[in-house]
Amino acid sequence: xxxxxxxxxxxxxxxxxxxxxxxxxxxxxxxxxxxxxxxxxxxxxxxxxxxxxxxxxxxxxxxxxxxxxxxxxxxxxxxxxxxxxxxxxxxxxxxxxxxxxxxxxxxxxxxxxxxxxxxxxxxxxxxxxxxxxxxxxxxxxxxxxxxxxxxxxxxxxxxxxxxxxxxxxxxxxxxxxxxxxxxxxxxxxxxxxxxxxxxxxxxxxxxxxxxxxxxxxxxxxxxxxxxxxxxxxxxxxxxxxxxxxxxxxxxxxxxxxxxxxxxxxxxxxxxxxxxxxxxx
Amino acid sequence: xxxxxxxxxxxxxxxxxxxxxxxxxxxxxxxxxxxxxxxxxxxxxxxxxxxxxxxxxxxxxxxxxxxxxxxxxxxxxxxxxxxxxxxxxxxxxxxxxxxxxxxxxxxxxxxxxxxxxxxxxxxxxxxxxxxxxxxxxxxxxxxxxxxxxxxxxxxxxxxxxxxxxxxxxxxxxxxxxxxxxxxxxxxxxxxxxxxxxxxxxxxxxxxxxxxxxxxxxxxxxxxxxxxxxxxxxxxxxxxxxxxxxxxxxxxxxxxxxxxxxxxxxxxxxxxxxxxxxxxxxxxxxxxxxxxxxxxxxxxxxxxxxxxxxxxxxxxxxxxxxxxxxxxxxxxxxxxxxxxxxxxxxxxxxxxxxxxxxxxxxxxxxxxxxxxxxxxxxxxxxxxxxxxxxxxxxxxxxxxxxxxxxxxxxxxxxxxxxxxxxxxxxxxxxxxxxxxxxxxxx
Numbered sequence: 001x002x003x004x005x006x007x008x009x010x011x012x013x014x015x016x017x018x019x020x021x022x023x024x025x026x027x028x029x030x031x032x033x034x035x036x037x038x039x040x041x042x043x044x045x046x047x048x049x050x051x052x053x054x055x056x057x058x059x060x061x062x063x064x065x066x067x068x069x070x071x072x073x074x075x076x077x078x079x080x081x082x083x084x085x086x087x088x089x090x091x092x093x094x095x096x097x098x099x100x101x102x103x104x105x106x107x108x109x110x111x112x113x114x115x116x117x118x119x120x121x122x123x124x125x126x127x128x129x130x131x132x133x134x135x136x137x138x139x140x141x142x143x144x145x146x147x148x149x150x151x152x153x154x155x156x157x158x159x160x161x162x163x164x165x166x167x168x169x170x171x172x173x174x175x176x177x178x179x180x181x182x183x184x185x186x187x188x189x190x191x192x193x194x195x196x197x198x199x200x201x202x203x204x205x206x207x208x209x210x211x212x213x214x215x216x217x218x219x220x221x222x223x224x225x226x227x228x229x230x231x232x233x234x235x236x237x238x239x240x241x242x243x244x245x246x247x248x249x250x251x252x253x254x255x256x257x258x259x260x261x262x263x264x265x266x267x268x269x270x271x272x273x274x275x276x277x278x279x280x
Numbered sequence: 281x282x283x284x285x286x287x288x289x290x291x292x293x294x295x296x297x298x299x300x301x302x303x304x305x306x307x308x309x310x311x312x313x314x315x316x317x318x319x320x321x322x323x324x325x326x327x328x329x330x331x332x333x334x335x336x337x338x339x340x341x342x343x344x345x346x347x348x349x350x351x352x353x354x355x356x357x358x359x360x361x362x363x364x365x366x367x368x369x370x371x372x373x374x375x376x377x378x379x380x381x382x383x384x385x386x387x388x389x390x391x392x393x394x395x396x397x398x399x400x401x402x403x404x405x406x407x408x409x410x411x412x413x414x415x416x417x418x419x420x421x422x423x424x425x426x427x428x429x430x431x432x433x434x435x436x437x438x439x440x441x442x443x444x445x446x447x448x449x450x451x452x453x454x455x456x457x458x459x460x461x462x463x464x465x466x467x468x469x470x471x472x473x474x475x476x477x478x479x480x481x482x483x484x485x486x487x488x489x490x491x492x493x494x495x496x497x498x499x500x501x502x503x504x505x506x507x508x509x510x511x512x513x514x515x516x517x518x519x520x521x522x523x524x525x526x527x528x529x530x531x532x533x534x535x536x537x538x539x540x541x542x543x544x545x546x547x548x549x550x551x552x553x554x555x556x557x558x559x560x561x562x563x564x565x566x567x568x569x570x571x572x573x574x575x576x577x578x579x580x581x582x583x584x585x586x587x588x589x590x591x592x593x594x595x596x597x598x599x600x601x602x603x604x605x606x607x608x609x610x611x612x613x614x615x616x617x618x619x620x621x622x623x624x625x626x627x628x629x630x631x632x633x634x635x636x637x638x639x640x641x642x643x644x645x646x647x648x649x650x651x652x653x654x655x656x657x658x659x660x661x662x663x664x665x666x667x668x669x670x671x672x673x674x675x676x677x678x679x680x681x682x683x684x685x686x687x688x689x690x691x692x693x694x695x696x697x698x699x700x701x702x703x704x705x706x707x708x709x710x711x712x713x714x715x716x717x718x719x720x721x
Contacts, residue, residue, distance in 0.1 A: 121686065
């Protein structure tokens with residue numbers, strides 16, 4: 001039996017997953033989620049340690065660790081790094097084998113990934129250097145309205161007349177929201193407008209790779225039911241959501257780690273020399 | 281600055297440095313004494329041969345700007361220009377250059393000469409015209425704008441050539457006035473003859489990159505060679521430099537020596553590099569042992585690898601043709617598509633990298649469609665990244681690194697398995713079709 005882990009160090013949260021492979025379909029043994037905070041290296045270590053605790057095993061029992069996410073090079077105890085783009089594609093295809101498009105919305109970026117039949121990346125686009133269309137945009141909207149981040153999604157579903165949000169700027173949206181609050185608009189209608197604005201922006205991003213069914217949404221924002229609903233509405237297509245959507249990058253990384261451990265694996269997706277490239 | 285582990289350093293790099301330092305010394309001398317006369321000139325389709333005929337030296341504000349950026353000194357002049365009222369999204373080259381005049385900054389610490397003539401030789405970009413107008417206003421120098429018609433068809437018409445030639449004669453009369461020298465046609469022919477020889481040599485260097493492994497990186501190394509190409513093209517020193525460069529790189533090719541110990545990927549690059557992070561950017565490709573075998577940026581001053589040469593028998597006409605059609609900026613977008621497509625096919629590249637420049641609408645507008653054309657129509661893996669050629673504030677290292685790493689992860693998989701969209705053959709007729717302009721009703 002082989003045990004491997006993936007540690008996805010994101011801008012907001014660090015996700016770790018331990019997986020077990022014994023020839024058949026790999027299984028998830030444990031998950032862990034910690035805030036990344038200012039010390040990225042420590043967050044990676046904490047995330048992995050928490051995951052080992054959740055699995056009831058010592059870190060030494062994990063055969064190989066692959067780091068991913070923005071902080072992947074801070075997973076110094078890992079044996080390799082891969083980008084979260086490659087890992088989200090792989091993770092999504094593992095959970096939903098029919099996945100052809102991944103929409104990943106994280107804390108500071110959003111991506112649309114066109115996925116091949118074996119989970120390989122065919123094409124991808126990312127948001128510009130701007131937080132519009134990301135979790136940060138939603139977090140700002142929640143803050144300015146004084147509503148918890150977990151509550152804004154469900155509340156947005158109660159909108160009857162969603163307002164028009166004219167800006168997609170994460171900073172300027174605050175003044176838009178304050179203006180609507182001053183006009184006496186209902187919080188649910190404002191939030192409905194906020195979610196639709198982001199969904200439309202994400203749609204224009206996703207259209208730059210061919211949007212093909214099945215679509216799987218990954219990343220922390222996938223936990224926001226308001227965002228998922230708004231995206232389904234503007235896309236006019238179904239979107240698959242796994243309870244593990246937030247962990248999809250870590251799952252992909254763990255799968256690559258397992259494949260490397262498996263001597264018979266020869267897909268060549270991953271090479272250990274990439275772990276310490278000259279540029280880093 | 282950190283040295284990249286894989287970077288080739290040969291005699292040509294040392295010689296290039298000497299030549300460029302000598303050019304800056306000439307500019308310093310011009311600032312002190314007025315001799316040689318310095319003429320402000322644009323890189324795009326530059327007519328340096330005409331200046332050579334008068335013993336004048338080109339003053340390229342773009343080269344000054346990029347040299348400042350590569351030395352991490354561009355932000356100060358940019359901010360100086362913004363304080364004056366230049367908008368945040370104005371061309372950062374313009375702001376860096378204007379800021380240099382305002383603050384008296386040069387890349388070498390020398391002085392900026394007062395140009396004897398501010399010669400705007402490229403009008404495809406409206407910002408450039410305004411740039412040179414401002415330079416003339418700031419320095420009190422004479423301004424002449426050569427109206428070079430944009431390349432609307434595959435080739436400029438006879439009227440286009442005659443129109444530019446007529447203006448070149450007017451420039452000659454102005455140069456006679458500002459330099460106090462009589463125009464010498466034979467000296468002009470000699471400069472054009474040197475240019476033609478340099479173009480032969482440069483073209484051969486570009487074609488060396490068709491070999492596998494390529495002995496030269498036609499983006500990062502080409503940038504080293506572009507300084508002498510634009511400053512010394514019309515002089516015997518330029519000929520000697522490029523003879524040396526070809527000899528050195530040919531010897532490398534004969535030894536089977538590539539840019540890296542093992543060439544893993546071959547790329548075509550579109551757009552200028554992010555000069556404020558030049559080394560960091562280069563290392564992102566060096567990590568994957570990816571060699572640029574061709575680039576459009578190395579053709580902004582002139583496009584010679586497909587056969588065009590200046591002609592000493594028709595010096596004015598060939599300079600005009602060069603300005604009109606043989607530089608990437610004055611050509612239309614479909615011509616740029618075709619140029620890139622030929623690079624991918626004939627230089628046997630694995631993919632295309634498009635670097636979108638935030639503050640340059642001229643070069644970057646339409647690159648989203650370009651990406652779609654290469655990815656969807658031709659099946660060529662294409663990566664689109666954004667930052668700026670001059671303004672360090674637009675470069676997000678982590679985002680750029682993620683995109684580049686993900687691109688190579690996917691490319692490696694596609695190369696090894698031969699599957700997916702990336703496997704679409706370029707040699708099929710349908711895949712090679714250049715898109716046609718559509719009229720949108």
